[in-house]
Amino acid sequence: MTEKIHKLLSESKAARWSALAVVSFTMMCGYYLTDVMAPLKGMLEAQLGWNSTDFGIFTSAYGWFNVLLLMLIFGGIILDKMGVRFTGVMSASVMVAGAAIKFWAVSTHALDNQVWSFYFFDMKAQVCVAAIGFAIFGVGVEVAGITVSKVIVKWFRGKEMALAMGLQMATARLGTAAALATTVPLAKYFGTVSAPILLCLIMLCIGLIAFIVYTFMDKKLDESQAAHHLANNTVAAEEDFRVSDIGMILKNKAWWYIAILCVLFYSAVFPFLKYASDLMVQKFGVPDNLAGSIPALLPFGTILLTPFFGGLYDKKGKGATIMIIGAILLIFVHTLFAVPFLNNYIVAIALTIILGIGFSLVPSAMWPSVPKIIPEKQLGTAYALIFYIQNIGLSGVPAIIGWVLSKYCITSQPGAHVTTYNYTIPMMIFTSLGVLALIFAFLLKAEDKKKGYGLELPNMK
DSSP: OHHHHHHHHTTOHHHHHHHHHHHHHHHHHHHHHHTTTGGGHHHHHHHHOOOHHHHHHHHHGGGHHHHHSOHHHHHHHHHHHHOHHHHHHHHHHHHHHHHHHHHHHHHOSTTTTOEEEOSSOEEEHHHHHHHHHHHHHHHHHHHHHHHHHHHHHHHHTTTTHHHHHHHHHHHHHHHHHHHHHHHHHHHHHHTSTTHHHHHHHHHHHHHHHHHHHHHHHHHHHHHHHHHHHHHTTOOOOOOOOOHHHHHHHHTOHHHHHHHHHHHHHHHTTHHHHHHHHHHHHHTTOOOHHHHTTTTTHHHHHHHHHHHHHHHHHHHHOOHHHHHHHHHHHHHHHHHHHHOTTOOOHHHHHHHHHHHHHHHHHHHHHHHHHHHHHSOGGGHHHHHHHHHHHHHHHHHHHHHHHHHHHHHHOBOSOTTOSSOOBOOHHHHHHHHHHHHHHHHHHHHHHHHHHHHTOOTTSOSOO
């Protein structure tokens, strides 16, 4: 009987795909808020008096607490120590709290015309509070991300793990695409930039409820696995966290290559998406109410392609090679975006589609490769450390791009009603990140060949 219960859960397609659907929905809600402000740069400048530096500071706030306060690393330790149920509900609750603060900041008039002075700089009060809310949300969504990754490994190891991770990422990208495509129309319809953020807050509350539903499924899985171990006289894998686990992870050269590849690759994509809508207006002459539609093609493309490439990795292998190809496409796209005379919107659409292919290739192989080099009891901490390093880039790069735009890229005359920018230098920065990502992808492939981790081998047993 215990064997039958075990199969109905961890080996039942209906059970594992249902579990994936529930946690993926929670992440989709989180990703909607992550990118909801990206298309609003122009409206924030017009309605709230923000500038590119303000927008860059706000955008960089996503990783403030994760990086400076090590919250992601603590989140990974909590995950390995307390399990996916506790950590998932906690992180989803933190997302809701951060979104609520962010909504209040951009909707209230209590902060109007206030400037807060810090030791070395001044900051608009509204920007500061919105950034703090975004930073709190960033803790929640990143810890939720590593929690969901461990959930997938728990249900899909030895099965369709890369496909499952690809589908989860595709669902999350649906949230990104929806944010890029719907934010400006919603804000214009209601006449305020706070309207789409309120929608996000409601969605996150529903996402929290969804993860609470998942906890009952996860509890049944644990019970069935315990019964299976008892019936077969086997011992469950040790799940307790030890401080020495961090040292073991940090000594793994392949883990470092994946972590560095991750921060370089994502820093060349997510910060780009934050500015992509403005790029479409400034360089390609796309109306601001349609500008978010072109960047939205990228996550929409990944909805189909990431699961496809993940399924390919499951069946055929070639994980390291897939990452190399993705990095090459990244370099190609950003290089052409940097060319000044390529300013037709058709070019922008084509390059965005190609970038979407590259953005599907690398994550579809990168995340399922981590369990091949790290023991399962250390996975939460391993993923958390990777996300921590990733957040350094996701915090620093948007702020750098905003500063570069304000310092070197303004093309309008002083005092002009609308500020215009030249995006050539920012795109060259993104290109350089792609070049570095390609180098580390090759290093990862060489290390896999040396140590035999099986990154080029299929996942399905």
